[in-house]
Amino acid sequence: DAMVIQNPRYQVTQFGKPVTLSCSQTLNHNVMYWYQQKSSQAPKLLFHYYDKDFNNEADTPDNFQSRRPNTSFCFLDIRSPGLGDAAMYLCATSSNRVNSYEQYFGPGTRLTVT
Amino acid sequence: AQSVTQPDIHITVSEGASLELRCNYSYGATPYLFWYVQSPGQGLQLLLKYFSGDTLVQGIKGFEAEFKRSQSSFNLRKPSVHWSDAAEYFCAVGPNSGGYQKVTFGTGTKLQVIP
Numbered sequence: 018d019a020m021v022i023q024n025p026r027y028q029v030t031q032f033g034k035p036v037t038l039s040c041s042q043t044l045n046h047n048v049m050y051w052y053q054q055k056s057s058q059a060p061k062l063l064f065h066y067y068d069k070d071f072n073n074e075a076d077t078p079d080n081f082q083s084r085r086p087n088t089s090f091c092f093l094d095i096r097s098p099g100l101g102d103a104a105m106y107l108c109a110t111s112s113n114r115v116n117s118y119e120q121y122f123g124p125g126t127r128l129t130v131t
Numbered sequence: 132a133q134s135v136t137q138p139d140i141h142i143t144v145s146e147g148a149s150l151e152l153r154c155n156y157s158y159g160a161t162p163y164l165f166w167y168v169q170s171p172g173q174g175l176q177l178l179l180k181y182f183s184g185d186t187l188v189q190g191i192k193g194f195e196a197e198f199k200r201s202q203s204s205f206n207l208r209k210p211s212v213h214w215s216d217a218a219e220y221f222c223a224v225g226p227n228s229g230g231y232q233k234v235t236f237g238t239g240t241k242l243q244v245i246p
Contacts, residue, residue, distance in 0.1 A: 021174070059221060059236040060175070107174055116182050118225070118232055119165060122174035 021123035029129045038093040038126045040108030049091040052107040103130045133158045135237035143243040152207040152240050154222030164205040165223040217244045
């Protein structure tokens with residue numbers, strides 16, 4: 018089945034220690050998104066890629082970076098995690114077809130910062 | 132700017148009872164509307180979407196939603212709730228034009244199902 022895969026599902030890191038979350042997809046979608054979701058809140062878009070074009074949200078902290086080496090993979094790098102960065106991180110993909118851009122989500126990575 | 136309001140933070144229903152989750156949107160033109168469900172510790176799963184055409188749309192797991200332009204609403208319904216429907220439900224809106232677009236999510240409604 019075509020899907021969005023996130024690894025790891027659970028990640029524990031220390032305050033200030035860089036961490037990388039990964040996302041891969043078999044849907045062959047052009048667009049990949051990273052969201053941060055805190056408990057009982059809506060997902061908050063951090064950035065997205067349209068093919069190799071990177072689009073950062075204005076309020077995404079500089080501490081968050083992303084890489085997309087190819088169509089299938091996308092990484093979220095948190096350079097110096099703070100306690101406030103503990104959250105669920107969701108990767109999503111969509112096509113760029115006109116009026117058919119519903120997003121497909123991975124299962125998420127739960128990040129704990131100690 | 133587009134926005135979504137889900138006025139109910141929590142809803143509790145008995146198993147077998149009917150369900151309606153409310154969603155109101157703000158968008159200047161015809162929107163592209165979605166409902167997603169999120170089980171605890173999981174990602175979001177698309178239940179259904181409305182782009183155009185029949186204003187009553189059917190989705191997975193027995194859910195349906197009705198687009199009412201006059202009320203700027205896209206309420207989600209299910210005639211008989213199962214215990215496995217306990218989850219958080221998010222309504223979302225995006226522009227109804229062009230290729231991919233950013234989607235705005237509501238704050239979610241948490242559904243509890245009691246025996």
